[in-house]
Amino acid sequence: MELGARFIKRNWPYVTLGIILLALYGIFSDNPYILYVLTLVMMYALMSTGVGIFTGWAGILIFCPSALAVIGAYTSSLLVMHTPIPFLLALILAALASAAVGVAISYAAIVIRQEMEILVVTFSFEIVVYYLLGNWKAVGGFLGLTGIPYATIGPIMLDSVQSLYIFSVIVLMIVLVLVVWFYRSRLGLLIRAVHEDEGLAEAVGHNTATLKVIATAAGAACCGIGGVLYAFSLHAVSPGAFTLSNSVILVLIALLGGMAIPLGPIVGAFFVIGIPETLHFLGDLRLIIFYAVLIVVVLFSPRGIVGTIWKRGY
Amino acid sequence: MPPGSILLEQTIYGLVLGSIYALFATGFSFIFGSMGLANFAQGAFYAVAGYFSYIMLTNLNWHPALALIVPVFLVAVIGIVVERVLLSRLYGRRGRDFFFGVVLVTFALYFIAERALGTTWSYWPKMYHIPALSDITIYLGPAKVDLLRILTFAIALLVAWGLSYFVKKTKPGKAIRAIVQDREAAPLMGINVATIFTMCFAIGTALGALAGVLVGPIYSLYPEMGHLVQFKAVVIIIIGGMGNIWGAWIAAMVIGLWENLSINWLPPAYTYAIEFAVIILFFIAKGANLPYRVRAAIGTRS
Numbered sequence: 001m002e003l004g005a006r007f008i009k010r011n012w013p014y015v016t017l018g019i020i021l022l023a024l025y026g027i028f029s030d031n032p033y034i035l036y037v038l039t040l041v042m043m044y045a046l047m048s049t050g051v052g053i054f055t056g057w058a059g060i061l062i063f064c065p066s067a068l069a070v071i072g073a074y075t076s077s078l079l080v081m082h083t084p085i086p087f088l089l090a091l092i093l094a095a096l097a098s099a100a101v102g103v104a105i106s107y108a109a110i111v112i113r114q115e116m117e118i119l120v121v122t123f124s125f126e127i128v129v130y131y132l133l134g135n136w137k138a139v140g141g142f143l144g145l146t147g148i149p150y151a152t153i154g155p156i157m158l159d160s161v162q163s164l165y166i167f168s169v170i171v172l173m174i175v176l177v178l179v180v181w182f183y184r185s186r187l188g189l190l191i192r193a194v195h196e197d198e199g200l201a202e203a204v205g206h207n208t209a210t211l212k213v214i215a216t217a218a219g220a221a222c223c224g225i226g227g228v229l230y231a232f233s234l235h236a237v238s239p240g241a242f243t244l245s246n247s248v249i250l251v252l253i254a255l256l257g258g259m260a261i262p263l264g265p266i267v268g269a270f271f272v273i274g275i276p277e278t279l280h281f282l283g284d285l286r287l288i289i290f291y292a293v294l295i296v297v298v299l300f301s302p303r304g305i306v307g308t309i310w311k312r313g314y
Numbered sequence: 315m316p317p318g319s320i321l322l323e324q325t326i327y328g329l330v331l332g333s334i335y336a337l338f339a340t341g342f343s344f345i346f347g348s349m350g351l352a353n354f355a356q357g358a359f360y361a362v363a364g365y366f367s368y369i370m371l372t373n374l375n376w377h378p379a380l381a382l383i384v385p386v387f388l389v390a391v392i393g394i395v396v397e398r399v400l401l402s403r404l405y406g407r408r409g410r411d412f413f414f415g416v417v418l419v420t421f422a423l424y425f426i427a428e429r430a431l432g433t434t435w436s437y438w439p440k441m442y443h444i445p446a447l448s449d450i451t452i453y454l455g456p457a458k459v460d461l462l463r464i465l466t467f468a469i470a471l472l473v474a475w476g477l478s479y480f481v482k483k484t485k486p487g488k489a490i491r492a493i494v495q496d497r498e499a500a501p502l503m504g505i506n507v508a509t510i511f512t513m514c515f516a517i518g519t520a521l522g523a524l525a526g527v528l529v530g531p532i533y534s535l536y537p538e539m540g541h542l543v544q545f546k547a548v549v550i551i552i553i554g555g556m557g558n559i560w561g562a563w564i565a566a567m568v569i570g571l572w573e574n575l576s577i578n579w580l581p582p583a584y585t586y587a588i589e590f591a592v593i594i595l596f597f598i599a600k601g602a603n604l605p606y607r608v609r610a611a612i613g614t615r616s
Contacts, residue, residue: 059410108594108601111602112598112600112601112603115603116548116556117552117597120545120552120593120597121597122593124549124591127586128587131584131587132587133582134583135583244545286427288429291422291423294418294421295400295418295423297398298415298418298419299403299404299419
C-alpha cells in the first residue's frame, strides 16, 4: 500500500494520462473518426518523443524523424509480408533498424558538430531517403507498399479502429514507462548534461560522443515504432507518408509541448494534431488560426506548454 | 554531348536560376549575419511578393515596372511590421531559446502565408509573362536569352556588389558591423540597435521579395514555392560562409547551374538525390577536416 501511494504520487501525470486515454476510448468507442484522430495523435506523440530525446535531452538538432519513421514502417511491413516473423518481433526489429540508422546519423552529427550544418544534413538525409525509396522498385517505388496485412498478436487481430486504438495506447504507455525510467536513470541524466554543458561533461570525464549515440538510438527507435503503428493502421506506406513537412511538425510538437520532459511531446501532439481536427468547422481558416495561436504561445512561453507549467526542462 | 548552343543556353539559364537563389540567399544571409536570426519566413515574403506582382500585372493591369518594384516595397513594409511586432519580442532570449523561438515563429509565419496564398489563389501553379521584357531576346553567341533573364542576372550581381559596398563603406554598414562584433558595446557607442535591426530585416525581406517578383514570370508561381528555395538558401549560406555575401552568391550560382544542367540530362529524381547526397558528404568531409587528413596522409607538410 505504501509503495503504491508513493508510486502514484510520483507518477501521477503519467497515470492520469493513461486513465484519460482509456476514458476517451470508453466515451468514443462508437465514433471511429475520433478514435482514428486519437490514434494519429498517439503515433505523432511517439515520434515526437523520439525527437524530444535526441533534440531535447541531448541537444542535437536532428531534423529527420520522418525518415526514421519511414524506415521503421517499411522494415516492419516487409518483414510481416515476406517472412514468417510475427508482428511483435517485426515491431522490435523495425525499432532496431531505425535505431541503427539513428546511430549512423549520430556519428555524422558528432563529426559535423555545427548545429546549423547538422540541421542541413539531416534535412538532406530526409530528401535522400525519400528519393532512394521512391526509386527502389522492389519496395514499390513512389507508390510504396500496399496491402499490408492486419497485425496479429497471437490470436488477436488488430483489424478495427478500436483494437488499433487500444494497441496504440498500450504501446504508448509502455514506451512512456521506458522513457520515464530512462529519464530518471543516471544515463538519462548524463545525456541531458551533454545538452546543458557539453564541455563540462567532457571535462568531468564522460564520453559525450557515446552518450549522444545512445540518445539518438533511443529516439530513433521511438520514431521507428511510430512508423510501424502508421503502417499497420493504414495498411499502406509510401515514401511520401512522412516527409520534410512532417518532420517540421514533429519538431514543432516536441518544442511546443516541452522538449526535455517525457510528457512534453505527448501533450504537444494532442495540441498540434488534436486541435486542428476539432476546429474543422472553421474550414480553410483553421490551420491559419492554429499557426497564429502557435506564434502567440511561442512568444509567451519559451519552455513549451508542459515546461512552463512545471518550470523545468525546455 | 548536346549541341554547343543548347549547352551554352542552359548554362546561362542556370546562372539565371542561380541569380534567383542568390537574391533569396543574400537576403537570408544578411538577416542571419547581422541579427543572428534564421529567418525561415523568407520563403513567405518571397511567395507573397510574387503573388502581389502577379495580381498587379494581370488583375490591376499596372505597368510592368510598377509591378516589379512596388511589391518589393510592400513586402519590406510587411517585414518591418513583423519584425517590430513579433520578432523583437524574442531579442531578450539567449542562445537556444532564441534560436528555437525564432525558428518556430518564422516557420509558423511561413505556413500561414503558404496556406493563405493557397486558399486565396488555389494551389495550382500560375504562369504569366511580362511581354515587354520576355519578348525581347538577345543573342549571346548561339544562345537565345530574353531580357528578363539578363535583367535578373544583372540585378543579382548589382545587389551583391551593392550590399558589400553598403556594409563596408557606409555609416549604417559600420553600425551593423559594430553590432555583430560586440552586441553590448554597440549601444554604448550611440548605435540604436533596434532601428538597425529593423533596417536589416527590411533589407533582407526586400531581397527575398525581389527574388519572388523575378521568379514568377521566368518560372511560375505556386504557394509552396518558398519551401525548397528556403532550404537551399540555408545550404548556400553555410557553404558560402555565413554572412559572406559573395560566397553566398557563388554558392547560389553553383547550385543553380547544377540544377539546370542536370535536369536536362538526368531524371529529376536523381538531380535532387545527388544534390542532397553531395551536401551530406560535403558537411561530413568538412567536419572531419578531410583536406587536412588527406594532406597528412599523403605526407605533404602542413
